[in-house]
Amino acid sequence: MANQTLLATSAFLHWKPVKALNFTVEPRETLTMASFAAAKGKKDALAAAIRAAYGADLPKGSGRVEGNGIAFVWAGPDQWLAIAERKDGRDLESELKAALSGIASVVDQSDGRVVVRISGSDARAILAKGIPVDLDARAFKPGNVAITHASHIGVILWQIDDKPTYEVALFRSYVDSFAHWLLDSAAEYGV
Amino acid sequence: MATPGQGSGTGSQPNRLETGGLVDRSRIVRFTFDGKTYTGHPGDTLASALIANGVSLTGRSFKYHRPRGILSAGSEEPNALVELREGARREPNTRATVAEVFDGLVARSQNRWPSLDFDVMAVNSLLSPIFVAGFYYKTFMWPSALWEKLYEPAIRRAAGLGRASDEADPDTYDKATAFADVLVIGGGTAGLAAALAAARTNARVILVDENATLGGRGVDDGADINGNPAHEWVRTVEAELSSAPNVRILRRTTAFGTYDGGTYGAVERVSDHLAVAAQGVPRQRLWRIVAKETVLASGATERPVVFGGNDRPGVMLAGAVRTYINRFGVLPGRRAVVFTNNDYGASTVAALKRAGAEVVALVDSRAQISDEVKRIASEAGARLLLGAVVTGTLGKKRVTGVTIHTRTGEEERLDCDLVAMSGGWNPNIQLTTHLGSKPTWNDKLLCFLPGTLPHGMSLAGAVAGDFTLGKTLVGGTSAGSAAVTAAGYAAVSVPVPKAADESDAVAPLWRVKSPNGKAFVDQQNDVTESDIELAEREGFRAVEHLKRYTTLGMATDQGRTANVNALAIMAEITGRTIPQTGITVARPPYTPVSLGTLAGHHREKHFKPTRLPPSYRWAKENGCVFVETGLWLRPSYFPRPGEKDWLETVKREVTTVRNAVGICDVSTLGKVDLQGADTAAFLDRIYMNGLKTLPIGKCRYGGMLREDGILMDDGTVARLGENHYFITTTTANAVKVVQHMEYCAQWLWPELDVQIVSATEQWAQYAVAGPKSRELLQKIVDPAFDITDAGFPYLGVGEITVCGGIKARLFRLSFSGERAYEIGVPARYGDALMRRLAEAGKEFGACAYGTEALGVMRIEKGHISGPELNGTTTPRDVGLGGMVSTKKDFIGHVLGKRPGLVDPERPALIGFRPLDRSQRLRSGAHFLKRDAQATAENDEGYMTSVAYSPSNGHWVGLGLLKRGPERIGEIVRAYDPVRGGDTLVEVVSPVFVDPEGVRVRG
Amino acid sequence: MRIACPYCGERSLDEFLYSGDATVKRPDFASPTAANEFVSYTYERSNPPGMHRELWYHSAGCHAWLVVTRGIATHAITSVEVARDVALNEKPATKDSI
């Protein structure tokens, strides 16, 4: 027993999958995430390094771009959250530390945050019950990002496609409360 | 011609007209009122259904218990307040005029005992001289001791409005935010015209209306638009708006408040019209609507006339009479007297005549009226009494006649069962005044009109003083176009629907002189015109004084039918104009909002979110008792079978740590990652102690102050690299510390290169404490890492791996005073690591411990925590004075040196134990010199933290005592009058265990 | 009230924390009159009618500190600036500028 590896525990232990006709909720369990922030005076160098390594133009303001399997999500002034599938041992903290040495500080967020994918034509009405941001198709589009709260739980929210599909990143400890709010809000739609 | 009757489809509703109205006559709904079963139709309100069934008595009044009926047909209703539903869903004080009937509705009158017909408290009516304005202040003043025991219970029993349910509300409530280019408030003809003009540009439009059906006054008056009945135009517009993807119509939704920035609060009564809400559907929804532009088309409310007995059932607002006839197809009376001061009397006479009622007389206070009105009265066969007024009503529970004072000064009696009265119209300006705008008085229309409008708001229809149908359509269309243009859309030309402009001429008539009986101004709070006269005589002339002295306008209807009349009467008495007398300004909410709706999803344990630590599941499986710390649920203690109370459990946990090893989840401590070339300099300015000199791979205890020199938080600072620090905060202050650091980094010292990232949730962190802690850790730390005392001494920090390559951070820190470590792993491994440590610890006799044992051990060691970091203490107060750097600038440095904060007389941290070792200590007890009197002047400080110390076998305490450290050995009183405690305690060192600090270093 | 965060766009009041006067500047701790200057900096505020420059924190959003110019009677907001930029403009750069 002594030094057997430890098994990861899902943050979504108490979740039931939601697959209604017009509303689905799907935890994204297998992500590697890291936040990075530009060092003083290194904003341009950081943008260049990301462009060189991943072919992506870091969004200067609120926004999300992709490059080489990584989604770069704006996470505040001069800060981004990088998200990728954790397959083949990919670890964004070490990968970005190597790529951005001296130009950005990198912090592992793979466990601190969890990401939930929310999709379907009822999603806007359901999310409007806790998220005070205008998600109408005219106001919020794929690639847009909002840092806000969902029923008093801090979230980073972005849109993936026009179905619409959204992803919400939140701190791990809030997962059950978030689920309670989301399912409560979805009940009116037969979920 | 429609006639009331008992024809097909009306069940036994004697006052249901044969035809007309918009109710669904093909269906019948059954409901009860005070236990008796009645029928109505979908589309009825409770009020219209009661009228259909000939029920006119609906309640008793608040103060005098006078019989009351239905005054209005809308949300302004002061009288017909009823209890709806039963059991847990019982809801008092709902207005019968807005409650929709449904099959199975149970409604009861309220404020009567034992029954509505025979009400004992109606004797109040005879005692009315003592119930005049200000009677509470005058009658129950003295002796004040009687208030609580006698006066208040008696008043409450006699004066209650309805009864709230004692059971938990079984319904759910919802909140949502919506955004609009143009918000239209009010779905009458003006609002519909505005919504249509805005919607055709493809702008996002939200239309809210408080009724179940749209159309407002235009439909209520049975008028024509474009040559057809108004409701047909309404149906066409509604169909277009409903099918437009850019329009959202919220029916049964009251916009109740105007807030800054184009924000409006609204309540949608999603399921109030159903017996029970559908599965998953909320009862009500609270909307926050954010609009670029808003068209307020909230209409107007008719004014009653103040005359004797104007509260008797059967006295109704004239507009409401038209609404009941035209919208609901019910006839409120068969023999009507119409009493008015304006030209709308004519349309009331015509509507009554059309519905088959006899119109006994049109009593108009004006001496001169138009020929058109005269013609209509004459066609209806109504006597025309010009320059005359109704002075009183006859009858008891229903009006049977009126007394008239004619133009020539004669008294006359007329038989009737309905008085339709109109004193003119008050625009519903409330939403324009919520942000402080003052309305202006209009002498021609005899009403207040909105003053300066809130940014982004415009008006349409009656709220703007455009009372006539034609004007509402013109004004609505142009307001909609203007609003949508202002919101950034190119206006589309919309044809204005055509309708006639009826005459809206009006002359002042606020009250009738020498009324025959009590003349009510505020019917809900039973305020009469003589109460206003009394208030004036006693000096309460200012409108705000008048309100408070008489309670006028302070009931749940906010005086919507009362305020302007009261103001006008006060103006008349004092010989001033109405604007000189005062204005009426409203606060939100426009109509009552239930608390359940404001709470929404956030009730009971979901009042706020709950945060669960990474090994929550393991703790739960092991019988853990949790404690709320901020939003977190933290393990408090882990009772085992056979342990009789928490104290026994905590003793065992403490003893295990002191003798073997214990494991505690400390994941909830705030953790912040700081990087950047200036991080060391940055932290040096935030912490009171020096951190620049902290070697890489080491950690240090640190404290931070507020700028005023008071301690803000404490924790540990670890240096992981040249420019990489990792700090912990207390659980409670994690968010505040990050905010503070960002303030410093962004505002105070933006030139520094530092990046701040919260890492609280990334790491599951466990304290492993006790003499066997290293041996336990050795079982999981990968062999490549040296954790011997030589390789990993006290205050060491290392990035290591555990369990075959899982990255981890190890800190050699101790809160308990024992050899101890904190080990952090990525949160997803937290639960598994806890299981592994518990399993591997068995051979060492390990146990898990919670915040209780943690608290006991820190008190035994004299370490400070929340009770000492209480927002009043300086570093010196809690024994950390020596840590404070004198060389550098840091937050709190300068003000922390103020004489008052370094005064040696200040209470300072020291330890206590009971003189009689068997006695228990209480935190919060105040210290007195042994023989001192228990007075505030003799107060010398207070006990901050106490615990039963298993290591000492008695209670120990920490406290703040004047010159405490100089008084070791002295006996003082720990005085606790709240809990009756008075204990002699000995002042001792605050370190009760291992005072030399040998164990922590191993 | 709605505040237009330069980063996030217009958001409701409940995402922000108010944090007082943005016109006071933290004094130099080494000044001979530091004690008085810090008292004034920490405690002394005038409260004139009209427009105020205030510090706000986008706590439930991007965590930016903001300088908001607001009429305290009308709640009208005439400008929202990034506090870091305001501070850097008012302070001679001591290091390489961004």
Ligand SMILES: [Zn+2]
């Ligand atoms: Zn922001």
